[in-house]
Amino acid sequence: MSQERYSEYLYFTISQDSNQSAQEIVTQYQLDQMQGELNFWDKNQLNDEHTHKFEKICIRFEIGDVEYLGDFSQQIFYWLHLFKRKTKVQSLSGDFTKSLHLVIHGTNSQNSGFHLNHQLIRVLNELSIEFSLHSYWDAEDGQDFPFSTPVIQTQPTPKFDEYAYFEIRADELDTKELQQLLPVLNLTTKLDQGKNPRSQRVLPNSTTSILELKSTLNAEHNVLEQHIQNILKKLIPYQSELQRLFFNGKINLSIKATGHLENPHHRRISAQTIQQLFALGLSLDVDYYFAS
Incomplete structure (x- = not known):
């Protein structure tokens, strides 16, 4: 039977490339005070099944299934609030990497994407947390046709591409008025x-008007982080103008990305990029498709 269950979790x-004891780090920073499943491994340690060897210290907290598919903002707000209150995570030194991971198991080619609103970007920035997307397209398991031999067919090589763009949107202005708010940008x-x-x-x-500024990088040879940085370099000189527009309730500022990616795929947004998005008042909306 083919799998038809869509899921997000x-x-x-918390990771670090060192030979410290993961158990000592958990104890020192009271990381075991969080409710839910907690696992940790030392650098070069094997997992219990001896199938994976860890390249660095890894401390993993299970948050669980996304409660409202497509919108995990409130769930993460609450979890990080408890995390700050119950642990000493804010005392971790800068050589620890803190990462929030979203894992998607899709049922069709459109099931891969996420939205980071500005409030969530603010919280991630506060704790210097990076974000990672891991997407998988569930495949046939071969049980639809028992006692048969699959016929091997040559499939065309899928084309992978992705790109991003800055978007400014308003409901009560025409594009000429909108352009005058950021006159230097093309x-x-x-x-x-x-x-x-x-x-x-x-x-x-x-009555919606939308202007955009696209990444100038090649869509077939560059990934999400590179496209976002390409756009941010153009926007950072106008940080004060963008911050002023952020407080205008009639204006919406965001970076959007889309593309057709391999199965599975992993895309990372660094803590530095999260910080820059927050400083410019931008949200991030990503809508990926599995290439077929």
Whole structure:
């Protein structure tokens, strides 16, 4: 039978490339005060099944299934609040890497993506936490046709690509007014008060205007972090203007990304990039597809 169950779950890790004892770190920083499953391994230690050898110290906290699929913000807010209150995580030195992991098991080619709103980016930035996406497209398990031999078919090589872009959006301004808010940036029009200038199609009852600034990196040879950094380098000189727009309730600022990726895939957003997104008042919205 083919697998039809879509799932998302979260876990959190603390890692360090050293020969310290993971048990001593857990005890020193009271990491065992968190409820839920906790596992830890020393550098070069094997897991119980002797199937994996750890390249560095790894301390893993199980957070659990995403309670509201597609929106884990409140769940993470609450977990990190308890984490700060019950442990001494804020006393960890800078050579520890703290990572939040989202694991997705999809059921179709569209099941891979996430959204980090600015509030969640603020909390991740506060604790210097990086973010990692791990996506898998569940496949056939071969039980639909018993007592048969699969016929090997040559499949075309899928094309992988991904890109990102900065987006500024407003519901009560046209694109000329929107462009005047950031006059130095060479923004392109995606939507002008509900009208798509390329197709000339008009969205019914829409007054939304959208301008965008795309990454200039090659879509086939660069990954999410590189595309985001390419855009941020163009935006950072205008940090004060963007911060002013962030407090304008009629303006929405974000970086968006999309693409067709391999199965499985892993994409990492560094703590430094999280910090820069927070400073510029940007949210991050990623919508990936499995290449088929």
